Each structure stands twice: as structure tokens, then as C-alpha cells.
Amino acid sequence: MANEAKKSTTPLLDDLEKGKWPSFVREIKKMADKNPRAKDLLGQLEMSYRDKVTHWKHGGLVGVRGYGGGVIGRYSDSPDKFPNVAHFHTIRVNQPSGWFYTSKALREICDIWEQHGSGLTNMHGSTGDMVLLGTSTDNLEPIFSKLTSKGWDLGGSGSVLRTPSCCLGKARCEFACYDTLALTNDLTHEFQDVLHRPQFPYKWKFKMAGCPNDCVASVARADMSIIGRWKDDVRVDQDAVREYAKSGVNVQTEICDLCPTQCMSWDGRELKIENTWCNKCMHCINAMPKALRPGKDTGATILIGAKAPILQGAELSSVLVPFMKIEPPYKELKDLVEKIWDFWGEYGKNRERIGELIQRVGMGQFLEAIELPPSPQMIKNPRENPFIFYEEYFEEEGSGEGSK
Amino acid sequence: MANEAKKSTTPLLDDLEKGKWPSFVREIKKMADKNPRAKDLLGQLEMSYRDKVTHWKHGGLVGVRGYGGGVIGRYSDSPDKFPNVAHFHTIRVNQPSGWFYTSKALREICDIWEQHGSGLTNMHGSTGDMVLLGTSTDNLEPIFSKLTSKGWDLGGSGSVLRTPSCCLGKARCEFACYDTLALTNDLTHEFQDVLHRPQFPYKWKFKMAGCPNDCVASVARADMSIIGRWKDDVRVDQDAVREYAKSGVNVQTEICDLCPTQCMSWDGRELKIENTWCNKCMHCINAMPKALRPGKDTGATILIGAKAPILQGAELSSVLVPFMKIEPPYKELKDLVEKIWDFWGEYGKNRERIGELIQRVGMGQFLEAIELPPSPQMIKNPRENPFIFYEEYFEEEGSGEGSK
Amino acid sequence: MESVQAEQRRTDIGPPNYENFLHPVIKKNYGTWKYHEILKPGVLVHVSETGEKIYTVRMGSPRLINIETIRMICDLADKYSDGYLRFTSRHNVEFLMTDQSKIDPLISEIESKGYPVGGTGKSITNIVHTQGWVHCHTPATDASGIVKSVMDELYDYFRTMKLPAKLRIALACCLNMCGAVHCSDIAILGVHRRPPKILSNLNKLCEVPTTVASCPTGAIAPAVVDGVQTVEVNEEKCMFCGNCYTMCPAMPLANSLNDGVSIWVGGKVSNARHAPMFSKLAIPYIPNNPPRWPEVVDAVKNIVEIYAKNAKKYERLGEWIERIGWSRFFDMTGIEFTKYHIDDYRFAATTYNTSTHFTL
Amino acid sequence: MESVQAEQRRTDIGPPNYENFLHPVIKKNYGTWKYHEILKPGVLVHVSETGEKIYTVRMGSPRLINIETIRMICDLADKYSDGYLRFTSRHNVEFLMTDQSKIDPLISEIESKGYPVGGTGKSITNIVHTQGWVHCHTPATDASGIVKSVMDELYDYFRTMKLPAKLRIALACCLNMCGAVHCSDIAILGVHRRPPKILSNLNKLCEVPTTVASCPTGAIAPAVVDGVQTVEVNEEKCMFCGNCYTMCPAMPLANSLNDGVSIWVGGKVSNARHAPMFSKLAIPYIPNNPPRWPEVVDAVKNIVEIYAKNAKKYERLGEWIERIGWSRFFDMTGIEFTKYHIDDYRFAATTYNTSTHFTL
Ligand code: SRM
Ligand code: SRM
Ligand code: SRM
Ligand code: SRM
Ligand code: SF4
Ligand code: SF4
Ligand code: SF4
Ligand code: SF4
Ligand code: SF4
Ligand code: SF4
């Protein structure tokens, strides 16, 4: 080993083969033995580790015919040294809802990628796509046609609808308040055109979470976050609560005291919930899943506008529709989405996310445009400043209403 | 009565003589009988009540010789109808600290005002001054010299140090953690020049509160808010706590449960306070003043920047010096104030309050300029956005530190 | 006549020293007070480490008082409190006395003159307010008239201590907010709603560049009308702050048809339990309806009563709302929630609800 | 060869339907799950209303994996979970199985290949991260290398559930923040600290007006150098966001001497108990020190350990800090508080402490 390290051309990266956590360096090295792209990636990466800067140049526009996204162009700044990564584009393959696979399906992808790319992947990208990490321009069309022949399509990049993603929902979670997988699949198919062809001012992300635990981080990472919730009472199995208590759960301090609305009480025998106050935070249910369950009158809260910090500072999504039933064919939701996209298309500046646009025009203005009623659930608190854009006033003569 | 009302020239205002709360209309009317200014004020006010607009014109610059403030110029827009309020300037008389008076002193003011003004006053203006409500320009100098001969001086108006004010502190409150009256009196005298002669970009207000109850609303209304606090432990008289408990106070729910830091516990016999967590909110002390008292190692928190909403939205003062001893001759405090005024004088735009300036240049920048160390007590939380103005960087060559 | 005095002209003497005005018992026990009790509404006793006591009787005042009233107060002070008295930070009068037996006679005499005693503890004390039509040039409403009308209705809350906690009301007649309106349990705020009219003599009264610069939203632009330099206002962009009028008298906003008041709730100043908070918009607009503004009085009373009935002991209005949530506040008070309630100014984004925490 | 396929060229078919990939037991019990239990770290059982059960074994992954590894995973799925598997929203692999007795053998086999099982419950699960020097053109640091180094050190927290609550770490290599870095318990964020250099061919690669407009602080101005249209940067105004470089390749910020990482703490995404929160700045800058970034690893570990020791059960890192206060957090962790911690961007004023609530 010590001997080998001495000869190594990648002494810095070699260090990252050590340690208990599985090593990405080992992943690259294993491919490097058979795949020249992977080999040159390793070499260039070692150079970055030495120089402490990236050696990738600004991406160029590359893609497959008729699509405006799905491929991230990437070029080495040292193609002389690393000719096999002179081009090193990634391909975003739209994952199935909830990242469920069969081994058969995955093997098919591997075979295509073995033939046409670096053999390296990200499972998955943080938007949700399968990311095939690095190939050259001439391989793009072949890969695309092979993928589609096996039933796969590209995900989004650029000013398009980005690949929607979701938590696993009803497939394996008892908390899911609507069918996140079905909705994700439906929206993805419904909006194929805007996913593949840039028609928006900037990117748009959908993320669907089955309940307020938000296991897909939708509130932080999606222009529209669809988070399941219920309207009726938390379902309580008192026997099971007592079981938990018996097995060591301190129902008072671990459950009641941590309820953010302080709407629970426990007398040692019965757990009482003042459901009108419950804000559906999930804590009590999370802590005692055998005893408590969300109600049966379920749907979702629609939130809007999350994004990363460039340029106005990061945003979390905020409440747009406090409660909506989420059932096929999802007409209410789709109508809403279309209205918002129309407004964004008309008023959004280039590279302006919907959340930024709403801040710029004002939430009230936005609601009016998309014909949604304002509701106190949308806000933490009403305005604190008195700078109100009242819209009507009476004309001097008292003859009628003016308006701005 | 009904008969009288019919003949009245002020039917709208007359209605405000009714009801249980003492009536300002009656106050004006009583003077109107003997004082023509008061009479015309009543007339013009009735006109406003009818027209639903003010009948005062934009104020002009009037004052006493050598002073740049202390008088608010005011002119009627209907001097033909109400000649006695053609001019109707108010005079701001600097109140004594804590608004303490003797009947003798007040009578002297009344006598002067009877002779030279409307006989109407505000006891007091909301900055703190005695407000003598309405006289004409030619009376200003006489009033001024009579006031000064009795030991009174004018308060502030315009871009000056405004009349400082304070809660009654150690004079009658057991919670006072420093001597608000002494400090207020000292600062007011020390800074007479900037109080009377505009030398600032805009107004500057000091308010001193003896403890975090802030009975003079300093955190909301002063460019510098000086709020008493202590460093050591809350003083507890356990017998007195038990007395409260016996007399019906539920120490658990009314005291411990409402403590914002949850640092108290009560076993029915003894009240325990984890003083390292106590944030000096005052609640427990307020609720059981016979049993609990602030500690003995006292001083104040200095906060900066409160103002009304024009134009950037209202601000509350925020922590500048977490703890400072407040003892004559108040050198540390005065040095700080001078440094801040220097900075404000140099960088403040016209009509820019210190709070606005700090927002514009950034708190970090401001702290550096006035040579105060940053401390986590100054903030609710550290920054959430990554847009950091790092100030040094290394030059390309690695030859040394650069700086912006 | 004046010239004689001018020779002796004294300046910058500052206010008289407060020590001259302190009751001897206060002077003696200065800084040694040990505890206090509220003996009954409007009556406090402070007890010193030495055992000495000072009693306080608090009398309500309309703030706008004439010199006869002040003299009457002085008479009372002479009779009951050795000539010593003070005013509070909320404009009430306090008599400071040593003889407990004089308290009730003093109260009777105050009340017989038409003034109330109270304002201590869990009460509604005096309304901090401003000039309004009595003395200012920018008001969108009157101050004293609304204060009188509201206090007539809430009179009982001044004289008792039956609220869950202190409830502080303030009024300002325009957005300049002369007072702590922005941090009051309930605030009544005068609002304009018509953009400024531009008077034809603007060029004589104002500098165009300063006027243009005065507008925070950039609604004002230079213009030439009939060959004269003036300005024009983009009405879409105006939110009626009135700053242009402060800078330029030729741009009045006041208007009988459109001016009125807005109601704000949930602010506080003290650090007791909860940190200080700004007041938040409850009702965007109620037309001016002098002399008694009945709609304003009803609105305030409604909020006070629902709060009084539902809040827990010690819970200030804002603390109560924070506990129950704003949707519930609007429900319970029956106040309509409108787009105007949603902030759209500088920090708007920080007021959006970025969670699923709410009740339906 | 390709032309043949081009004839059959299919587009816009979208992803395959997830139903094709669901284990039969999942399909059968879809939407009828009743409860779950964590049997041990990395192993869940979900029980249906029907009584049927599905077991999940969660395997840690470096995310950047090669096709051999994927095939190895497929082999495991074939052997243990009827060929069914999934990936999680944090890049772990989950085997979905019906035969409880196969769990331990699967775990042994996974571990024997050098992959851990865990990441459930009160653990530190996989670090969500980005491309770094592996594939991106704007990074200020690498992604995978830091992730590997940190996880080597925190390995034990992945395989146990001994923390007070979940602790989520994320890394992004530049301010674009590809991932939920802005809402993570601990976030590692690559930062540039040198203003962009302006390359001499700027006029060929970029439009000057777009480039000027790209800067949020207005630091970029048009300029002419040697007769050529270009831009100049006012370094005072630059806060290194990199947006100019995103818009114009001729303005690189990356720099070996100045790039590095910052550490952020206290964010969360779930609505459990506390509403979602942004992460806040803990450490403004640590230089890049590949291959193992020891200072970064130490900083993260320090925070994790102090949190682990002091927080209450269920308390996420941000909830804990909120309870104890930021001054205490800086005290306890020994992290220096600097002026950089005080916000000076758009909402800065909303982060100032406008109360006397704090401990010294
Ligand atoms: C591959 C991926 C990171 C990863 O390693 O997982 C990624 C990579 C890039 N992102 Fe991203 N983003 C990726 C998910 C995200 C996310 C997370 C998410 O979608 O949940 C965010 C934050 C959420 C959001 O959308 O705000 C994100 C926010 C950005 C931004 C900032 C956008 C903004 O409005 O603030 C940029 C900059 C831009 O758009 O110009 C950006 C730009 C980029 C670019 C295209 C670089 C650029 O400036 O052109 C990166 C290409 C890297 C490369 O060479 O492959 N990426 N990017 C993720 C997409 C993989 C996938 O399709 O699954
Ligand atoms: C008399 C008084 C109201 C009262 O009835 O008590 C008052 C009256 C005026 N204030 Fe005020 N302010 C008065 C206390 C306040 C306070 C409260 C305080 O000092 O505690 C504030 C809020 C705190 C603050 O300073 O921000 C206040 C914030 C303003 C503002 C907004 C300043 C800002 O920076 O936002 C203006 C507008 C301006 O300065 O141009 C203003 C302007 C005015 C003017 C001078 C009108 C003007 O635009 O020129 C008013 C003259 C009315 C008149 O005709 O008498 N007044 N003003 C108060 C002074 C009496 C005294 O000396 O005791
Ligand atoms: C006299 C006065 C100070 C002065 O220098 O003039 C004063 C005097 C006292 N205040 Fe105050 N406060 C006075 C204005 C204030 C203000 C300012 C304001 O309202 O504009 C506040 C901040 C209000 C706010 O938060 O919005 C104020 C918040 C308090 C509090 C905190 C109450 C709370 O729970 O938030 C206490 C503690 C208490 O009452 O238990 C307090 C307690 C007290 C005590 C008990 C202090 C003491 O031990 O003597 C005094 C008698 C209170 C009473 O009325 O029951 N004082 N007090 C002011 C009387 C105004 C009036 O006429 O009604
Ligand atoms: C598999 C996965 C969803 C998926 O579609 O892939 C998932 C699955 C479950 N989550 Fe989650 N969560 C998953 C990502 C998340 C995320 C997103 C993230 O981390 O980026 C969050 C938000 C994290 C945050 O707030 O920053 C998340 C916040 C929760 C919570 C709330 C915990 C809290 O107290 O804040 C629960 C409830 C609990 O654990 O008690 C939860 C509970 C669960 C349960 C118990 C739900 C159930 O009944 O099956 C699942 C097993 C949890 C476990 O690992 O112990 N899940 N969960 C994700 C696994 C990621 C991983 O590989 O580690
Ligand atoms: S978000 Fe809710 S429904 Fe979806 S996986 Fe997480 S806990 Fe289950
Ligand atoms: S879901 Fe949350 S708010 Fe509702 S009862 Fe449970 S802990 Fe309380
Ligand atoms: S602020 Fe404190 S010290 Fe001053 S009067 Fe109020 S309670 Fe007393
Ligand atoms: S002063 Fe406030 S924080 Fe301190 S112990 Fe009393 S109630 Fe708690
Ligand atoms: S609030 Fe406005 S109208 Fe009222 S006194 Fe102050 S400046 Fe004048
Ligand atoms: S009132 Fe305010 S917003 Fe309207 S024009 Fe004048 S300065 Fe501008």
C-alpha cells in the first residue's frame, strides 16, 4: 500500500480512499481502470485538489435535438492534459416518482452509460434526476435514443420546469395525506413540453411531500411546494398511547410539552387533543406512530416561492392555498399553476423566480392577478408598516369612486 | 341645555363635552371665555370637525433669538375668520426629569402663559416637553425671558437633540437599576448647545428607563434607549413567595410557566431560579414585587436607533452595549455618544436618523467606526444570507494580504 | 419693555433640577424603595427599606388642559400632597402623599371635578396621542376627539383592573406617528388615501429636486406645466406617506372624503415575558366620522372585549394573538382579512408564513 | 447506425410510471400503511392495516457511484428484495423486503462491501451535496472530498441513533446553493472571497449591459480599457456572490488563496414542533485545505458533539440554540463572534435584537 501510494499520480485523492465512509474516489478509480473519461476525470480532479480551484470551464449550450434542457455542457480548461474530458457533459435522466426502481431497469441504464459515458453517476442529483456524469457531445443523441427506447426521458435544466420530485408517500409511509407519487407522475407527464423547452423566465420546481414532515425539503427547494395535511382530528388509539407510556415514553414532557400549540393534555390515562388548536405539526404523531395518526379528511397546503439565495437572499415557500383536495385529474391545482405561469410569463423578468416576482409586485397584487382570496394563513403576521397602497379613493366632488 | 346647544356655534364639538372621560373641549371652552386665542381655536376646530380636514398651514420657521428650536410655527389657513390664531405657535418647555413638579413652579408657568398665550397646554407632549399651545410671534421673546427668569428653558425641535426624558426611576420605583433622573438631568445640561442649535443631520432622542419594563417606551421612541438591568441574581425572599402562594397566586402557572427562559421552578415551598438563563425580563418580579427584586450589580443596556416609520418603516432600538455601569460623570456613555454623533455627522444624510444610517452602512461597519466590539447580544440571530463583505483577501502571488 | 429683559437674557440654562421638586419623603428614600402595592385602582403605595411609605393617587387627564385646570390640580396638591405632584409618561397626574387618610378625600374631590382616578395595573390607562386638527398641519384625522370618544366608552376599564394585563392604546393622526403608536396594544392611526394634489405655486414654495427625492417609492417626477417647473405624481406608486408634503407645502394630501383611520393591534414595549413588538394592521380603513367616530369606537371596543374575555392572566393583547394565531384573531373579532393586511413593503417576505403551521 | 434510431426518435415520453417499480407488497398495501417502527439503525418495518409488512434496509452511499456499484446494488436487490429497491431524498439506497430473516444477512453483505447501514431516526444521515471540483465551473470548494472527510469522522452517528434528534448536514460548493443548504442543521458552504478578475476577452464573451446588470450590489460598471469595451468592479461593493460569473465567463472569482468554506447552523425543513428555519452563520471562513479539510471536520464535529451533549430529546440543533440563545451557543462552542455574523443585507434590521432579552 505505502509502496503503491508513492508511485501514485493522485496522492491527494488517494487519501480519500481511507476512512470508513464509502469513498467517491474509489468509485472513480474503479471506473478509471476501464474508462478513459473516468481516468482523466481523476487526473483533473487531482489537479484541482492541488491547485484548489476547479478546472472546468463555463458550460456551453449542448443538448439533444428539439430539447432545450436535460444536458449540462461542461469543458475542461486543460484538454491537452486530459483530452478525454475535453467535453464532459452530464445528462439528467428523469427519475421515476419516489426513486423506486427494479434492478432490471437500473441495469439497462448502466449498460447504456457504460457504452456512451464515463460510467460515473450521481444517484441522484439534488433536484431529483439521475445524473449521468460526463460524456462528449457526439454521444448525446445516441444516449438519448437508447434511453427513450427503454422508456426513459431527460429531466430539466435551464429556464424550464425542472424535474418534479416527491417523497415516497403512500407507497411506504403511513403519514401521507395525498398520493405524492401519482401527482408527481401526472404533473411530469402533463407538462412535458415546458419541461423540455424553455418557455419560462427562469426555472420552476415542484416538490411534493405527503405530510408536514416534508421529507423532500419542498419548503426550501421548490417554487411550488405541495405539502399534505388533514382537516379533521388526529386519530388517537388510547390503548396504544398507554403502551408507549408503559414502555418508557414520558407523554407529558416528550409529547404534550413539545406540542407547539400546547393543545394536548395527558392525565396518565388518556391523551386529550384540542384539535381546533392543533396546527398539524406532526410532532406527536412522529413520536408515537403506533398510537396517533393524521385525520381522514386529507389534502394539501400549496406553498409558493422557495429558492436559493441568488440574488435577493434565499426564500422558503409560503402558504398560497391553505387547503386543497388533491385528487385526479388535479384540475384545481393545474388551473392554479397555469394562472401563475401566465402571470409569471407576462410580468417576470429574465431570471426572475416566482418568489422574487411576488416580492417585487407584492403578495396582494399577485393574489388578485391569480384570483385567489387573501387569507390570514398566508402570513406570520399582518403588516407592521403603514405604507398601504389603498386602491380606491373618492373624487373631490364626492361624485363617485376614483381608483389608482 | 338643549336650548343652549341649538344656539351653539360649535355643535359638533359640544357633543364631546358629554361622556365620562374629561373633555378637552370643555378645557378649550373654559379658556375661550377669557382668551381670544382659545376662542378662535375653538372656532377653527369646529370648522375642521365640519370639513374633516385640518385648517392649519404648513409651519414656518419662528423661534427665539440664538435658538434653532423649541418653537413650532403654526398659521391658520383662515386668518380672516379666526384672526386670533393667525399665528398660533407652540412653545416646548423642557420638563424637569421625571415630570416632578411643585404647585408653586406650575403656577409660575400658568401665570406666564396666561399673559402671553392661549392658556392652553399639553401636559405633556409625547417627547416629554411641556407644550404651551399657541401664541403669536411677538410673544415669543417675552415668554422666553420670563421662563428663563423662573429657571425654565426651551425643549428641542428640528434637527437637534430633542428633550431627553425618563421614567421616574429611583424616585419612586423599587425596580430602577440606575438613576434615570440624574442621568437625564445631566445629559440635558451637558448637551444644551446641540439641544438648542441644529447641528445634526436630523433629530436625536434619548430616553432613559430604569428597568426592562421600559415605562417611558424608550425602545420604541428614542434614538438612544438606556434601559436599566442587572447582572447578578434575582433577589428572592422565599417567605414572601410563600405568602403570595398562600394568598392565591399560582406560582407555577402565573410565574414559572410564563418565564420566557423557563428558568424557574417551584416545588410548593421554594422558588428556584437558574439565574444564568434568566434574561431579566422582569415578569416574575413584576408579579411578586414583595418577594422578588432585581440584583444588586446594576447598570444598563444601551440600545440604538428607534424611530417612527417615515420612510423605511418604524424601527425599535437594538442592543449596542449589552451592559454598562451608569454612574456620574457618565464618561463612558458620553464618550460613546460623542463617537456616534461624529460618525452620524460625517456620514448621515440630511434627515437620516441614526437607525437608518446604521441600516444603510451595516451594523458591522458602524461598530467598527465607533470602536465597539460586536457581540451576539446585539442580534436575534446571525445572518441567514451568504452575502458577506469579507474585507481581506490574499493577492494572487501569495505575497501578502490584500484588502478592499 | 422687552429691551430691559434682553439685557439680562439668559440662555441654555436647561430645565430646573428635579431634586427641587421631589417630595421630602421621596428625597429621603430615593433609591431605597423596597416594594409597592396597588391598594386599589389608581392608588399605589411604595414602601422603603426604612419602612417609610409614599402613596400615589393617579388622576386621568385629557392632556390638553388649560391653566385653570392646572391651577386646580395645584390646589389639590397643596391640600393633599404637600404641594408635590408629577405627570406620568402617559399624561396622567400623580399626587404623591404621605398621609394615607387623605387618599379617599382626595379621590372624592378629584371625581367631583369630573376627573377619574385609575389607570394602574391591569387597566386601560390614558391614550397617548398627538395634535390632530388642534394644532398640526399634516393630520389625516383629529386626535383629541377620537381619544375622548374611545375613553368615554372604555371609561370603566380605566377605573378598574379587570383586564388580563395592561392594555395600552395610542393614537397618531398621521404616518409620522408622534408617539408609540407603532408599539401599542391597540393603535389608532390617521391615514390619507388620496395622492397629493399639486398646487400651482409649487415652484415658488419648493425645490423640485428635494421634492422629487422626498418620495420613498419614487412616485414623484419633475414636470413642466404651462411652462412652469413643477412635479407630477404617479398615483399607482403612491402609498400616502405624506413625506412629500412635509418637504413641500404645495403637495397637500388631506382630503375630507378620503382621510380616515386604521386600527393596529398587538404591539408592546416592555420586555416583560415577550420582547417588544410592533403593532400589526387589524383594520385598514375607517372613514372619519366626527364628532364621535362611532365605527372606530366600536372597533376598539370589540377588540378589547374579545381580548378581555379570552386572554389568560398576564397575557398582553399581542401575546394572546401570538398564542391563538392570526387566523383565529380575525375569526373571533369578525374583522375582514384583506390584501392590505399582507405586507408589501421592504421586509414583506419576512412576514409570509413559510410553514404549514396554521389552523383553518 | 444512429440514423436508424433517429427515425424512431421518441420525445416527451416522460419518466417511466413508478407503479412498474413498486414491490408487490407495496402495491397491494399502497395507502393503507398503519404504522412503522425502527427495528434498529437502518432498519424499518411498515405495517399495513391488513397486517402485511414491508421491511426496509437503508444503506449509505457516496452518491457519486459508478455503474459497477449500481450493478452490485442490483445484485443485492435481486438476492434479498425481489429486485426492488429505491433511493432516498438524501441519496441513500433502500432495499424493500418482505422476509425479515434476510435482513441481517443483507446487512452483513452490505457492510462487507464497505457500505454502512443506518441513517434512520435520531442519526446523522447522508450529507446532501453538490458537484464541486468534480463537475462544476463555479465552485469555491470541492463537495465530495469534504463530505467524505466529515462522514468518516461522523460515521458512528450514521450507524447509531443516539442524538437528541435528527441532524441534517448539507454542503454546497458555491452561493448558488444547489441543495437545502440554507435550511440544514449544519451547512457547509463554499465561499469566494476575492472579487472577480476581468479577463481581457470580456468583450468577446459577454454583453456589457447584461454583465453590469447582473450585480445585485451595483459593483460593476462599464469601462473602456485600451480602447476596448469592458467592465470594472468596485471591490468595496463586492460580496462575492458570483452572479457576474454565472452571466459572464470572463469574470472568474475562483482563487486558490482565498476560496474556502463557511459553516452555518440551525436550519430545518420539517414542520415538526418548530416551523422551518433558515440556517444561520456560525463560522464565516475556513480556508480550503484538501484533501481532508481538517479544520472543517473539526468545526462540524465540535458543533455536533456539544449539541449532542446538551440538547433535549427531540430538540433539533436550531431549536436548541433558540432555547439557549445565540450568545450561549458561541460561548459553548468557542466560536468567535465577528462583525460578519451581523446581517447587513436586505432584511438586516429584522435580525437586530430589539429587546433586553439576552444573557451576558
Ligand atoms: C447537479 C446539481 C447539483 C448536484 O450535484 O446535485 C446542480 C448543479 C448546478 N446548478 Fe443547481 N444543481 C442542482 C440542484 C439545485 C438545487 C436543489 C433542488 O433543485 O432541489 C438548487 C436550489 C433550489 C433552487 O432552485 O433555488 C439549485 C440552485 C441553483 C442556482 C440558484 C438558483 C436561484 O434562483 O437562486 C443556480 C444558478 C443559476 O440558475 O444560474 C444553479 C446552477 C447550477 C449549475 C447549472 C451551474 C450554473 O451556474 O450554470 C450547476 C451545474 C453543475 C454541473 O456541472 O453539473 N443551481 N440547484 C443539481 C441538479 C441535479 C438534478 O437535476 O437532480
Ligand atoms: C407635539 C408632538 C405631538 C404631541 O402632540 O405630543 C409632535 C408634533 C409634531 N411632530 Fe412629532 N411630535 C411629537 C413627538 C414625536 C414622537 C414621540 C417621541 O418623541 O417620543 C415621534 C416618534 C418618535 C420618533 O422620533 O421617531 C415623532 C415623530 C415625528 C416625525 C417622524 C420622524 C421620523 O424620523 O420618522 C415627524 C416628521 C418629521 O420629522 O418631519 C414629526 C413631526 C412633527 C411636527 C413637527 C409636524 C411636521 O411635520 O413638521 C408636529 C408638530 C405638530 C404641532 O403643530 O404642534 N414627528 N414625534 C410631540 C412633541 C412634543 C414634545 O416636544 O414633547
Ligand atoms: C408612572 C409610570 C412611569 C412614569 O415615569 O411616568 C409607570 C409606573 C409604574 N410602572 Fe410602568 N409606568 C408607566 C408607563 C409604562 C409604560 C409606557 C407606556 O405605556 O407608554 C410601559 C410599557 C407599556 C408597554 O409594554 O406597551 C409600562 C410597563 C410596565 C410594566 C410591564 C407590563 C407588562 O406586563 O408588559 C410593569 C410591570 C407591571 O405592571 O407588572 C410596570 C410597572 C410599573 C410600576 C408598578 C413600577 C413600580 O414598581 O412602581 C409603576 C406603577 C404601575 C401601575 O400603573 O400599575 N410598567 N409602564 C408610567 C405610568 C403611565 C400611566 O399614566 O399610565
Ligand atoms: C426515506 C425518506 C423519504 C424519501 O422519500 O426518500 C424519509 C422517510 C421517513 N421520514 Fe423523513 N424521510 C426522508 C427525508 C426527510 C427530510 C428531507 C431531508 O433531510 O433532506 C426531512 C426534513 C429534514 C429537516 O427538517 O431538515 C425529513 C423529516 C422527517 C421528520 C421530522 C423530524 C423532525 O423532528 O424535525 C420525521 C418524523 C420523525 O422522524 O420522527 C420523518 C419521518 C420519516 C419516516 C419515519 C416516515 C414514515 O413513517 O415512514 C420515514 C423513515 C424515517 C427515518 O429515516 O427514520 N421525516 N425526512 C427520506 C430519507 C432520507 C435519508 O436517506 O436519510
Ligand atoms: S413527508 Fe410525510 S408522508 Fe412523505 S415520507 Fe415524509 S413522513 Fe411520510
Ligand atoms: S400535531 Fe403538533 S400541534 Fe397537533 S396536537 Fe400533535 S404536537 Fe400538537
Ligand atoms: S421602567 Fe422600571 S424602573 Fe422605571 S418606572 Fe418602570 S418599572 Fe420602575
Ligand atoms: S426575570 Fe423573567 S427571565 Fe428572569 S427569572 Fe424572572 S420571569 Fe424568568
Ligand atoms: S402624528 Fe402627524 S399629524 Fe399628528 S401631530 Fe404628529 S406630525 Fe402632526
Ligand atoms: S405621499 Fe408619499 S408615496 Fe405619495 S407621492 Fe408623497 S412622498 Fe410619494
Ligand code: SF4
Ligand atoms: S453549488 Fe455552485 S458550484 Fe456547486 S454545483 Fe451548484 S452551482 Fe456548481
Ligand code: SF4
Ligand atoms: S461577485 Fe457578485 S457582488 Fe461581486 S461583482 Fe460579481 S455580481 Fe457583483
